Amino acid sequence: MEKVKLGIIGCGNISGAYFKGAQAFEIVEIKSCADLNMDVAQAQAEEYGVQAVTVDELLADSEIEIVINLTIPAVHAKVSLQVLNAGKHVHSEKPFGINLEEAAEVLAVAKEKGLRVGSAPDTFLGAGLQTCRKILDDNWIGDCVAGTAFMLSNGPESWHPNPAFFYKTGGGPMLDMGPYYMSALVHLLGPAKSVTGIAVKSFDERVAGCKEHFNERLPVEVPTHYSGIIEFVNGALITVIISFDVFKHSLPRIELYGKEGSLAIPDPNTFGGDVKVFRPGNEDWEKVPYSHLYSENSRIIGAVDMAHAIQTDRPHRCNGEFAYHVLEIMMAFEKSNDCGGKYQLESTCEQPAPLPLGLLQGLLD
Numbered sequence: 001m002e003k004v005k006l007g008i009i010g011c012g013n014i015s016g017a018y019f020k021g022a023q024a025f026e027i028v029e030i031k032s033c034a035d036l037n038m039d040v041a042q043a044q045a046e047e048y049g050v051q052a053v054t055v056d057e058l059l060a061d062s063e064i065e066i067v068i069n070l071t072i073p074a075v076h077a078k079v080s081l082q083v084l085n086a087g088k089h090v091h092s093e094k095p096f097g098i099n100l101e102e103a104a105e106v107l108a109v110a111k112e113k114g115l116r117v118g119s120a121p122d123t124f125l126g127a128g129l130q131t132c133r134k135i136l137d138d139n140w141i142g143d144c145v146a147g148t149a150f151m152l153s154n155g156p157e158s159w160h161p162n163p164a165f166f167y168k169t170g171g172g173p174m175l176d177m178g179p180y181y182m183s184a185l186v187h188l189l190g191p192a193k194s195v196t197g198i199a200v201k202s203f204d205e206r207v208a209g210c211k212e213h214f215n216e217r218l219p220v221e222v223p224t225h226y227s228g229i230i231e232f233v234n235g236a237l238i239t240v241i242i243s244f245d246v247f248k249h250s251l252p253r254i255e256l257y258g259k260e261g262s263l264a265i266p267d268p269n270t271f272g273g274d275v276k277v278f279r280p281g282n283e284d285w286e287k288v289p290y291s292h293l294y295s296e297n298s299r300i301i302g303a304v305d306m307a308h309a310i311q312t313d314r315p316h317r318c319n320g321e322f323a324y325h326v327l328e329i330m331m332a333f334e335k336s337n338d339c340g341g342k343y344q345l346e347s348t349c350e351q352p353a354p355l356p357l358g359l360l361q362g363l364l365d
């Protein structure tokens with residue numbers, strides 16, 4: 001198998017997971033990394049045995065086929081466009097963009113240039129969510145009629161070293177955590193058709209708790225509590241709360257309710273977690289063993305899938321149309337709020353193919 005050479009732009013907090021993750025997959029090799037801050041690029045390059053280069057040098061390197069974009073959300077689309085315009089495929093961290101216009105531009109440029117574009121999250125390729133998909137596809141719980149998706153916390157400002165951006169345009173709980181929940185749901189159920197939602201800003205300012213910005217006031221520009229219902233094309237109605245305004249709760253993360261049983265889905269921000277099924281006749285939930293590999297942190301698997309897909313000429317699973325649809329679902333809560341009614345989604349996507357059973361560790365084809 002020919003190795004696909006990767007470059008990483010953005011060498012901050014999450015980049016270590018990608019450098020480590022790459023070591024588990026035969027098909028990829030990270031050749032070089034870049035960041036506006038050369039010191040962090042140099043530090044990661046030394047730790048993981050790759051080259052630190054400038055962004056321009058990385059984009060000019062003809063050996064690099066796929067660039068992984070690990071910059072901050074506000075510049076995801078801008079950096080992805082830079083990569084595409086340099087003639088390379090790009091896989092971006094989430095969200096795919098901070099508005100639909102810039103995300104659409106990324107899709108259009110990729111199409112025009114015949115290049116691939118993809119986006120995190122790729123947690124739905126992990127053991128937990130692939131096992132859930134197998135259970136649904138094998139019809140253990142029958143047709144899905146309803147479900148819940150709950151992500152409630154009191155926000156990241158108590159611990160995050162630079163929390164201000166979470167409350168500025170492009171931040172908020174929906175764009176930060178929503179991608180995990182919405183991607184998991186579209187992977188499990190297929191595309192959605194409408195959203196009825198309300199989005200509110202419960203506090204005008206938040207207070208930083210980290211030592212770097214202790215007691216600093218953080219103005220809130222975005223909604224911090226979202227509640228609503230997503231209607232899927234297959235008929236399932238999913239009740240959603242995504243919030244940074246809640247100190248404590250006892251709600252599950254995601255559950256799906258079918259005509260013949262129920263499925264409890266693990267935290268979609270992880271690759272593993274407990275998968276549980278209830279069917280009539282059982283006394284309680286039953287834990288189900290994984291059908292697939294990758295229950296440990298395997299961030300980068302989406303870009304690895306893209307590398308395999310290029311070599312075998314098949315669609316990659318974390319693709320741009322999927323990410324765009326997920327972004328439209330997230331944006332639709334505010335659109336529904338503003339129009340005071342049900343918002344019909346304009347985009348759709350293919351449900352990504354499940355990973356086959358019986359793959360060897362490190363191979364996705």
Ligand SMILES: NC(=O)c1ccc[n+]([C@@H]2O[C@H](COP(=O)([O-])OP(=O)(O)OC[C@H]3O[C@@H](n4cnc5c(N)ncnc54)[C@H](O)[C@@H]3O)[C@@H](O)[C@H]2O)c1
Binds near residue numbers: 010013070075095
């Ligand atoms: N930190 C996490 O736990 C985590 C988890 C999952 C996903 N993510 C996502 O990963 C992305 C990065 O998060 P992070 O926590 O690593 O952020 P970070 O702020 O630690 O790192 C981002 C890096 O990108 C660099 N950068 C910014 N603009 C750039 C540009 N135009 N060109 C080149 N480099 C640029 C910055 O200098 C910085 O080093 C975000 O989209 C975030 O949502 C983060």
